Amino acid sequence: MKRDDVKPESAVNEDVIHVTIPVAPKKEAGLLPAESTSSAKPLLHVQGGDRYEMKSIIAKGGMGVVREAVDLNCRRIVAIKELSKEHPISSEDLQQFVEEARITSQLEHPNIVPIHELGFDMDQNAFYSMKYVKGITLAEVLRDIRRGRRETIEQYPLPRLLNVFQKVCDAVAFAHSKGIVHCDLKPDNIMICDFGEVMVMDWGIARPVGSMAGIPAPLKTGSGEEKAVKTGQGEEKTIAVEVSSRTVSCTSTGQIMGTPGFIAPERIRPGAVLMPAADIYSLGATLYSILALRAPLAGLDMRTLLLRALTGSIVPPAAYNDPEFKDRDRERDEPISFVHCHEGKIPVALSGIAMKALSVHLEDRYASVQDLQADLEAYQNGRIWNLVLEQDFAGPDPLAQWEILGGHSEIKNDELHLSLGEPQLLLFKGELPGDVRIEFEARQEGVYLNALGAFIGAVRSANPKEMALTGYKFEYGGFDNSLNVIERCARRIAIEHASPLERGVIYNVGVEKNDSRLRMTVNGRDVLSMLDLDPLTGLDRTAIGLCGWLAETIITRIRIYTMGSPWKRDLLDIAESQILKDHYEVADILLKEVLDSSPTPDRLRRAQIVGDLSRQRKSMSKELERWTRTLREAWPHAPFDLRLGNEGFSLEISNGGIDDLEPLRGLPLTSLMCAYNRITSLEPLRGMPLTAFNCTGSKVVDLDPLRGMQLNTFVCENGLIESLEALRGMPLMLVNIGGSRVRSLDPLRNMALTFLSCSGNCLETLEPLDGMKTLSALYCNGNGLETLEPLRGIPLVSINASGNRLLNLEALRGMSLGVLHVGDNLIESLEPLQGMPLRMLSCQNNRIASLEPLRGLNLGSLMCGNNSIPDLGPFLENPPDDFRFDSESLATSELERIRAAWAGIPGLSAHVKDLEVLLALRRADREKLRELAAVFRGHRYLVIPKFMTWHEAKTFCEQFGGHLVVIPDKETDGFLNSLFSNGAWFWMGLYHTERGHEWVAGVPFAYSNFLDPLQERKLGPIVFGGRWTFDDVPGAHNSFIVEWDA
Structure with a gap:
């Protein structure tokens, strides 16, 4: 009932209209309005009889009139709404009136007026009765x-x-x-x-x-x-x-x-x-x-x-x-x-x-x-979110509140562009402990899509690579756009297999920690939400920011909120928070107040648990001080960070120059990051309660001291380990053993892995992965694999299997892959890839005869050169943004036909230039090549879109009077990056031997753009990809950049 103007009770009584509504008798086929035909479906069914005594009008609307009435059967006051008789009533009006009553009657809720009856009176006027509401x-x-x-x-x-x-x-x-x-x-x-x-x-x-x-x-x-x-x-x-x-x-x-x-x-x-x-x-x-x-x-x-x-x-x-x-x-x-x-x-x-x-x-x-x-x-x-910062990237100093760690950054068109970091962090300079919410608007424009992320409650560290891993990290489309994930101190606590990121789409991402609730939303939709019953707290957990990995991410807006404390809090809640801030005396006073208040049995039990926690943390704090002194004496020149977290002790001592872990014996660590040291033995770690361990770049051979641990994260890249037997039975979710000497993955059988990198090892089969239904990202490039058959049915989103001996891709049929690298194999057909949601495919240097199976795929990047393709098939009309296709099987006349088809089309100028380069190469026209080159500081630079090994590319450049590109400083590096709108992956003239880094042109090595120390230490030729890195496939074929000095 809608009431616009209720009169005083006395006035209502004066206006009583003594009229009854005799409800129409029930007809055989049901009650119908007068204009209905007997063959029509009945609109309403009611029982007959005089029932209501009508009183005054209490409300009028555009279509209906509401009257007060007396239900003579139940002897109660009701409200009756009927269609107004002041104007003709159409069938549409009647239908809407009936629909209103029916909808309302189906909503039985204390805050919705209940409908009693719907029907026609004797004059075939529709009405419904409802509860009479006064107010x-x-x-x-x-x-x-x-x-x-x-x-x-x-x-x-x-x-x-x-x-x-x-x-x-x-x-x-x-x-x-x-x-x-x-x-x-x-x-x-x-x-x-x-x-x-x-x-x-x-x-x-x-x-x-x-x-x-x-x-x-x-x-x-x-x-x-x-x-x-x-x-x-x-x-x-x-x-x-x-x-x-x-x-x-x-x-x-x-x-x-x-x-x-x-x-x-x-x-x-x-x-x-x-x-x-x-x-x-x-x-x-x-x-x-x-x-x-x-x-x-x-x-x-x-x-x-x-x-x-x-x-x-x-x-x-x-x-x-x-x-x-x-x-x-x-x-x-x-x-x-x-x-x-x-x-x-x-x-x-x-x-x-x-x-x-x-x-x-x-x-x-x-x-x-x-x-x-x-x-x-x-x-x-x-408990309300209070806005701390609302940030866009316009104005004179848009980064005043931020520190950028890793990768390249640029403000362009009032947007922040981040790329090529491993990781790339946007760290908020302020310190925000406790409950925090971050909202940001971002998109990814490059071909490579990976991780719109943020972190909360992290610990500031001298090692930015590990900072986000010390708190809660949220990633949307992480791990090569294969997972949505929440991590706690580098341990995954919530995951969803998904490939959500699309190029150019704007995402509004929200992440928050609110007491024990962790939540990630995207475009207003809950993506992941969970309770962490032992939330990370502490006065040192003040670092927050955004994070990503390699992909070009464009950020337009950021909001940061903190949560106010509730007006009323339980003493036990306050005591727990004081314990986690190391305020044990305050916590003891609060606990005594609770114990003196004659608590209920449940409350007493909880108070005892909190008391035990206080005593345990107080003891561990003293242990922290003792162990810090011990390690400082043992490693006087090594920077380390020993902390007490919710899980226990954690130690970060990467790049410390240490060769022995003996000082750690007896220290109950749950997390140890000791990468890039000269460690040879893990024996001092035997029996530790480790759950996360990283010894990348060490000289460790034997993992036996880790046996029996409950590790969920194990990283040991570029090492000497040959066997994973010690890992058997562990609850591992993430394993990275790239660049090692492992011959069998059998110890990983039946694990719930979500990410596995085993590139550059000595593997001949993936059979132990058969049936691993949790795996979403796999890097197995640079091994001796002949088949991917064990992967059939696994929900993989990203695979790198380049540099093996694969004959076909049949095992991948039906997968929902977004990224696939299978270059430098023996593959003849792409037919199993039909209909996949691929965005990135590299299949160069195989035996592929046709691109036709890729018709209809929305590829952003396709590397298919050095194959047997006679034409570009479906990509003549719709070429990917990043496209490398040169093959000896493509006739010169076909290249000219392609150039003519693409000439003048907006967005294809870079493709046309690549064709100009290829045609000049086939004519051996050096002058044309120099004309096509970009000029910087008097030097000429030209991308050669052909696929060669590093040594072949080096010889090729010398034959054309130049050399593989040399990058002596940041300015040159930035210029070359500006040439590639969709990212880069090209040989440059840098080689790393036991003697160190050497440029092909004899230029002294000075400027280094390695963002990962591991990459800088690998032996072999180096790839230019914005940051400098390596191709893990021995004898890999890539495009390259030639440089002429004058």
């Missing part, structure tokens, strides 16, 4: 507060109004769970009853989720043109809103299905489909009205109003706290005092909640009513 609308309450009526102000302070709003949200959330959208939420349709009940009224235009919104043709926006809409009576009417302090709203049947100022912008557009997000917008407008005592939008005509809704031109409620602030659309309004708010100020946090619900873009709006309620409840409990 006042929220709109009237807000109007009285605005007018300064003391009784209303005292009765409805902001906390009570928020409770009313929460009940409204309960009703709307229930309706959404039943697939119903209200479509007309506003203060006028919220009734606050005499005894505190809250009812959401007027479900007259409610519709099922997914139905059409009923919006008319596109709104014309020409200057001076009003938008006239039809009212329910068919009259033309221009709607104006917010005139002075009164809001005039209109719901127009069949046209504007909702109230201007409260209707979601997406519903204004033609062809709109109803979704719950529309109601969330209206809830935001209602909350706005509660806070600011005015509607969120104002305008003198419908066109202006709707245009402002479409563009989100809404002043935040908190802006009105400034007495000098003037809204140009409300300049005629008298100043409003927010007497219902504490100290007369609209809370900024609530203003932010309302504005988020009012977001124009769905991805910025709350994903559900429950999410809105959670933020509101957090505010009511004193």
